[in-house]
Amino acid sequence: MVATCPRAGWLEIHPENFLANPHAAELLVELSANYPISVHTVGISVGSAGSIDRWHLKRIRGLADRIKPIFVSGHLAWSTYRNEYLNDLLPLPYTEETLRLVAAHIDEVQNTLGRPYLIENPASYVTFQFSTMNEADFLAEIVLRTGCQLLCDVSNVVVSAHNMGFDPHQYIDDFPSHAIAEMHLGGFTPEEDEATPGSEVWIDTHAAAIDRRSWDLYAYTLQRFGAKPTLIEWDNGLPSLPALLREAAYAEEIARAIPMETGHASAH
Amino acid sequence: MPALTEIQFRFRNAVIDGDSGPVAPVLVGGRNPQKRLAIHRRNYETGLVDALLLKFPATRWLIGTPLVIEAARQFIRRHPPQAPCIAEYGAAFPDFLSKCAGAERLPYLRDFAELEWLAGQVAIAIDAMPVDPEEFSKADLKTLPDVRLTLQSGLRYLNASWPVENLLKLYLAETAPDQLELVPARVWIEVRGARGEFQLNRLDVASFTFRKCVSEGCTLGEAAERALDADADFDPGQALAALIANRFVTAVRQTAEDKFHDRL
Numbered sequence A: 001m002v003a004t005c006p007r008a009g010w011l012e013i014h015p016e017n018f019l020a021n022p023h024a025a026e027l028l029v030e031l032s033a034n035y036p037i038s039v040h041t042v043g044i045s046v047g048s049a050g051s052i053d054r055w056h057l058k059r060i061r062g063l064a065d066r067i068k069p070i071f072v073s074g075h076l077a078w079s080t081y082r083n084e085y086l087n088d089l090l091p092l093p094y095t096e097e098t099l100r101l102v103a104a105h106i107d108e109v110q111n112t113l114g115r116p117y118l119i120e121n122p123a124s125y126v127t128f129q130f131s132t133m134n135e136a137d138f139l140a141e142i143v144l145r146t147g148c149q150l151l152c153d154v155s156n157v158v159v160s161a162h163n164m165g166f167d168p169h170q171y172i173d174d175f176p177s178h179a180i181a182e183m184h185l186g187g188f189t190p191e192e193d194e195a196t197p198g199s200e201v202w203i204d205t206h207a208a209a210i211d212r213r214s215w216d217l218y219a220y221t222l223q224r225f226g227a228k229p230t231l232i233e234w235d236n237g238l239p240s241l242p243a244l245l246r247e248a249a250y251a252e253e254i255a256r257a258i259p260m261e262t263g264h265a266s267a268h
Numbered sequence B: 001m002p003a004l005t006e007i008q009f010r011f012r013n014a015v016i017d018g019d020s021g022p023v024a025p026v027l028v029g030g031r032n033p034q035k036r037l038a039i040h041r042r043n044y045e046t047g048l049v050d051a052l053l054l055k056f057p058a059t060r061w062l063i064g065t066p067l068v069i070e071a072a073r074q075f076i077r078r079h080p081p082q083a084p085c086i087a088e089y090g091a092a093f094p095d096f097l098s099k100c101a102g103a104e105r106l107p108y109l110r111d112f113a114e115l116e117w118l119a120g121q122v123a124i125a126i127d128a129m130p131v132d133p134e135e136f137s138k139a140d141l142k143t144l145p146d147v148r149l150t151l152q153s154g155l156r157y158l159n160a161s162w163p164v165e166n167l168l169k170l171y172l173a174e175t176a177p178d179q180l181e182l183v184p185a186r187v188w189i190e191v192r193g194a195r196g197e198f199q200l201n202r203l204d205v206a207s208f209t210f211r212k213c214v215s216e217g218c219t220l221g222e223a224a225e226r227a228l229d230a231d232a233d234f235d236p237g238q239a240l241a242a243l244i245a246n247r248f249v250t251a252v253r254q255t256a257e258d259k260f261h262d263r264l
Helices: A022-032 A054-067 A098-114 A135-146 A152-163 A166-175 A212-225 A241-256 B003-015 B031-055 B057-064 B065-078 B091-097 B109-123 B133-137 B164-173 B205-215 B220-230 B236-245
Strands: A011-013 A039-041 A071-075 A078-083 A084-090 A118-120 A149-153 A180-186 A191-192 A201-202 A230-233 A265-267 B148-153 B155-160 B188-193 B197-204 B250-254
Touching: A011 A084, A011 B109, A022 A039, A022 A054, A039 A054, A039 B250, A054 A098, A054 B057, A054 B197, A071 A180, A078 B003, A084 B003, A084 B031, A098 A135, A098 B003, A135 A149, A149 A152, A152 A201, A152 A212, A166 A212, A166 B091, A180 A212, A191 B003, A201 B031, A212 A241, B003 B031, B003 B065, B031 B057, B031 B109, B031 B148, B057 B065, B057 B109, B057 B164, B065 B091, B109 B155, B109 B164, B109 B188, B109 B197, B133 B236, B148 B205, B155 B205, B164 B188, B164 B197, B188 B205, B197 B236, B205 B220, B220 B236
Parallel strands: A011 A039, A039 A071, A071 A118, A118 A149, A149 A180, A180 A230, A230 A265
Antiparallel strands: A078 A084, A191 A201, B148 B250, B155 B188, B188 B197
């Protein structure tokens, strides 16, 4: 990317891949001169019952100061238990206790970063029996309490709806659209569901082309909410760059048919 | 309804230890949600095992991928990452690997894997601007023993019991002979790298001691004293000149508390 500068609207990176790798960070700074960069964190863990890792947060702030990202985002999930990093995005029960905790952590993130933080809806394989609100209502309340923005991952909605048995269009209808600043589309991988023999569970792998059902829900989402900057997530089993850019171009094509608020699709 | 901290403790045990029984009763997902926890457990394991395999390709070449995978699986259960930057994860793996079943036949394995880890670390470093040699010529010789130096971040020092750098060079050159007799011999290796590349340099014991001590924050006086303990013929002036000539020195501090700006 640094050498050839292919045409792409903007790029998104995981800061955790750069914070401990000065050589990669140096290349990223070069890249940021040619492309707007979005920073998508996987390690802040706003859903951890304990405190968030302030050292990690400060390192992200340092990287953001160097590359001046267009967005900084993360997940409605947790990944750290005490001082152990669990290397996955783990689910949260949607309760008042969780709401207070996540809101406090997002406040801390936004105060440290000095900018709005975008929260992404998760891809779910399990949820909690004792949740007292649905995910869209939980996100709406988080936005209300913190002023954060949202990253609507349309493919995560498709995956979660299949795995947990809800209507993806209803989820989009309920989503707090006024707070959406960015969208994601990513490939998923179906596999045998050991929890329900004879059925499939869909895994959010980012290792495949975007499924038709995700494209369809994306078009539906844009019709409801208008076009938003959209990213193709394909970071496992990488295709050729032209194949990746074709996916981004298709997202642009769908968005062009919709009244534009911002811009265009891109890839990471 | 269990508190969030209790739920996350149970979830952690399911992900890392495979003990999914206690958290399963509060979950929803398919007819048997406990089975779905295997997805999160797999995400944890696959991501970290793959990361370790990527960091130790030469070790895989040496002992075979299946042994490294099995050791990595055990390692991630006993030593979960302490931070989200996986590039920093794995420093303790060479020692762990050397204690796994089957490793006792390879007494050089720990040194070899440690060397590979260090090479990986220096290869992601970047060089800082070295201190101008002219500045050293103005130094007050009386205070020089109290000076501490900051060296390039892409420098590491390994005192090994086997000549493992030769073995690593064979891997890098893809010229492994059918048979190789490795004889135990203490070697002092400097690993130097930046921006995707690295070199392995064997040093004499005194130069190694001096450079390692300097890199760890000792004063020049302390480093020279230890080097002289290792070899009474050691020449501290020459050793310092070599550090400067190699452009290894990036900052000079008069005391331990100085933070790099107290240049000579």
